[in-house]
Amino acid sequence: MRSAEASGTVMGGPRMAAFRNSWPGRVSVSMLVKAVAFGVLTHAIFHHARPTAPLVPLLLTGCVLGWTLVSFLSAPWVASEVALAFLTYVIALFASVAIYRLSPFHPLAGYPGPALAKVTKFWGAWNTWKGDQHHVWMRLHRKYGPFIRTGPNELSIVDVRAVVDVFGAGGIPKGEYYNSRRDPSVPQTLLAMSGEDHDNRRRLWNRGMSNESLVEYEGVVVKRAGQLVDRLREESRRGKNVVDIVQWINFFTFDFMGDMAFGGGYNLLEEGRDEKGLWNTLNRFVLATAVVGHIPWAHDVLIKLPFVSHDLVAFRQIGQKNAAARHQAGAEVKDLWYHLSDEAELEKTRPSVRDVIADGALAMIAGADTTSSALSSFFYYMLCNPTYYQRLRDEIDRVYPDGADATDTSKHDQLVWTDANETLRIAPPLPTNGPRQVPYNSQGATIAERFVPPGTQVYVPPYILHRDPRFFSPSPDTFLPSRWLSAKDGAPAGNVLDRTAFIPFSYGPANCVGRQLARMEMRMVVSLLVQKFEFAFAEGFDREGWLGTVHDHLVSTRGPLMVRVTEREGA
Numbered sequence: 001m002r003s004a005e006a007s008g009t010v011m012g013g014p015r016m017a018a019f020r021n022s023w024p025g026r027v028s029v030s031m032l033v034k035a036v037a038f039g040v041l042t043h044a045i046f047h048h049a050r051p052t053a054p055l056v057p058l059l060l061t062g063c064v065l066g067w068t069l070v071s072f073l074s075a076p077w078v079a080s081e082v083a084l085a086f087l088t089y090v091i092a093l094f095a096s097v098a099i100y101r102l103s104p105f106h107p108l109a110g111y112p113g114p115a116l117a118k119v120t121k122f123w124g125a126w127n128t129w130k131g132d133q134h135h136v137w138m139r140l141h142r143k144y145g146p147f148i149r150t151g152p153n154e155l156s157i158v159d160v161r162a163v164v165d166v167f168g169a170g171g172i173p174k175g176e177y178y179n180s181r182r183d184p185s186v187p188q189t190l191l192a193m194s195g196e197d198h199d200n201r202r203r204l205w206n207r208g209m210s211n212e213s214l215v216e217y218e219g220v221v222v223k224r225a226g227q228l229v230d231r232l233r234e235e236s237r238r239g240k241n242v243v244d245i246v247q248w249i250n251f252f253t254f255d256f257m258g259d260m261a262f263g264g265g266y267n268l269l270e271e272g273r274d275e276k277g278l279w280n281t282l283n284r285f286v287l288a289t290a291v292v293g294h295i296p297w298a299h300d301v302l303i304k305l306p307f308v309s310h311d312l313v314a315f316r317q318i319g320q321k322n323a324a325a326r327h328q329a330g331a332e333v334k335d336l337w338y339h340l341s342d343e344a345e346l347e348k349t350r351p352s353v354r355d356v357i358a359d360g361a362l363a364m365i366a367g368a369d370t371t372s373s374a375l376s377s378f379f380y381y382m383l384c385n386p387t388y389y390q391r392l393r394d395e396i397d398r399v400y401p402d403g404a405d406a407t408d409t410s411k412h413d414q415l416v417w418t419d420a421n422e423t424l425r426i427a428p429p430l431p432t433n434g435p436r437q438v439p440y441n442s443q444g445a446t447i448a449e450r451f452v453p454p455g456t457q458v459y460v461p462p463y464i465l466h467r468d469p470r471f472f473s474p475s476p477d478t479f480l481p482s483r484w485l486s487a488k489d490g491a492p493a494g495n496v497l498d499r500t501a502f503i504p505f506s507y508g509p510a511n512c513v514g515r516q517l518a519r520m521e522m523r524m525v526v527s528l529l530v531q532k533f534e535f536a537f538a539e540g541f542d543r544e545g546w547l548g549t550v551h552d553h554l555v556s557t558r559g560p561l562m563v564r565v566t567e568r569e570g571a
C-alpha cells in the first residue's frame with residue numbers, strides 16, 4: 001500500500017481518503033516501535049546529560065526532533081499518523097521516565113514513599129501550592145519511618161543525626177532548589193550561597209547581627225513596638241475593639257525590617273493599612289518561589305509568563321528599590337546596610353552595590369515574614385492556653401512592675417515563660433525548611449548512617465522533627481511551655497530529650513543569622529503588649545479553623561487572627 005501511495009497510483013480517490021483517515025487500523029507497527037524507541041532514547045539522553053535549567057526547551061526540541069524523525073522514517077504519511085506517532089513518542093518518553101523512577105534500578109529505590117512522589121516533582125509542587133507539605137510528609141513519616149522519598153531524587157529525613165550530617169560544618173551544600181529561586185539578573189543572595197562565597201558574605205551579615213549591632217537596633221525596635229502599642233490602643237478604644245492581630249504584627253515586622261535594613265521607608269503602622277498591597281505581594285512571592293523551587297527547570301520558562309512573573313518581579317523590585325535608595329542616602333545610622341556594604345571598610349574588597357542590593361529583598365523576607373509568623377503563633381497558643389497566659393502575665397508584671405519600661409532588654413534573662421521556644425517548636429516558621437543537595441560530582445554522602453547518592457536533595461523538616469516523641473516527650477503534639485523549664489524553674493526535667501532536634505533557626509554555618517535579633521524582637525513585643533493589654537479570641541472566632549490557614553510555603557503564611565483587645569487597668 002505504501003509503495004502504491006508513493007508512486008501516486010491511488011492518491012486522491014474518495015475511497016482512499018476514507019481509508020487513510022481510518023487509523024489506527026492502518027498504522028504500521030514498525031512506526032510505533034520507532035516512536036517508542038525514540039521516547040526511550042530521549043529519556044536516556046536526558047538522564048545522562050541532566051539538563052537542569054533549560055530542560056523544557058530541550059524537552060520540546062527533543063519531542064519535535066523525535067516527531068520529525070518518526071514522520072520521516074514512516075513516510076509517506078498523513079497527519080493522523082504523525083499525530084499518533086508523536087503521541088506514542090511522548091507517552092513512551094514519560095512511561096520510560098516513570099518506570100525507571102519506580103524500578104529497583106533507581107538509586108533511591110530502597111527508600112519508601114508514595115508512587116506519585118517517586119515519579120514526579122509536580123507532586124511536591126502541588127503540595128506546596130496547597131500549603132500542606134508539612135502535614136503530608138508528617139503522615140508519610142508516621143507510616144514509613146524516618147527516611148521517606150518525597151521526589152524522584154529527593155528524601156526527607158527525620159533523624160537527629162541528619163541535623164549534623166546535613167546542616168553541620170562539612171555537611172551538604174545548597175543546590176538547584178536555591179538556584180531556581182534566584183533572580184537571574186542580579187547576583188546571588190546569601191541564602192543561595194555555599195562554601196567560600198557563603199563564608200565571605202556571611203562574615204558581613206555576622207557583623208550586622210553581632211551583639212554590638214543589636215544594641216544599635218534596639219532603639220528602632222522600641223520605636224516601632226511603641227507605635228504598635230499606640231495603634232492597638234486606638235483600636236481598643238473603638239466600638240468593637242476587635243483586631244486582626246496578624247495584620248498588626250505584619251505591619252510591625254515589615255516597618256522594623258525596613259528601618260533596620262534600609263534606614264527606613266515603610267510606614268504601614270502609621271498608615272494603618274497596606275495600601276500598596278506589600279504583604280499580599282510578599283505572600284504571593286513566597287508562594288511562587290516555593291512552588292518553582294520544586295521544579296527548578298521550569299523557572300526560566302515560568303518567569304516569562306506575566307501572571308507568574310508579576311509577583312516575583314514586583315517584590316524583587318520593591319526590595320531592590322529600597323536598597324538602592326538607602327545606598328544613595330548614605331549612612332545615618334549603623335543599620336544592616338552599613339554592615340552589608342562594609343561602609344566601615346573592614347574587608348580587603350568592598351562588596352559591589354549590586355551584591356548588596358541582591359540581599360535587599362532577602363532581608364525583608366527572611367526577617368519580616370518569619371518573625372511575624374512566630375509572633376502570630378505565639379499569640380494564638382497563648383490565647384488557647386489560659387493557664388499559660390496567666391503565668392506569662394504574672395512574670396511580665398513581676399519583671400516590669402508598676403508599668404516599668406517593658407522594652408528594657410537587660411531584664412530579658414529573667415523572662416522564663418516569655419521565651420518563645422515552645423511556639424517555635426510546635427509551629428516553626430519554616431515548617432519543612434529548604435533542602436540541601438548532594439553534589440552530582442561527588443561519591444554520595446552518608447546521612448544518619450545511610451548512603452545517599454549524588455544529586456539527591458535532602459530535607460530535614462523541623463515541623464516533623466519537633467513533633468517526634470524520640471526527641472520531645474511526652475505529648476510532642478501538645479503546646480507545653482513548661483517542657484523548656486529547667487528543674488530549678490520548678491519544671492519536671494526530661495521533656496526535651498534531645499535539643500539538637502530543635503532547629504527552628506536551622507543549624508550549622510548557614511543557620512539563621514538573624515536569630516538573636518528575632519528573639520530580642522519577640523521578647524520585647526510580647527512583654528510590651530501583655531503588659532499593656534488584655535487579649536482574648538474575638539467572639540465567634542474559629543480558633544481550630546485558624547490552624548488550617550497556616551500554610552507551608554517555605555515560610556509559613558497565615559490567615560487573620562481576630563482578637564478582642566482591651567487596655568489593662570493602669571497600663
Ligand code: HEM
Pocket residue numbers: 190191192202205362363366367368370371374428429430433434503504505506509510511512513514515517518
Ligand atoms: C523567628 C524568626 C526567624 C526564624 C524562625 C528564622 C529561620 C531561619 C531558617 C530556618 C533559616 C535557614 C534557611 C535555609 O536553610 O534555607 C534562616 C536563614 C536566614 N535568616 Fe532567619 N529566621 C528568623 C528571623 C530572621 C531575621 C529577623 C533575620 C534578619 C534579617 C533573618 C535572616 C536570615 C538570613 C539572612 C538567613 C540566611 C542565612 C545563611 O544562608 O547563611 N532571619 N532563618
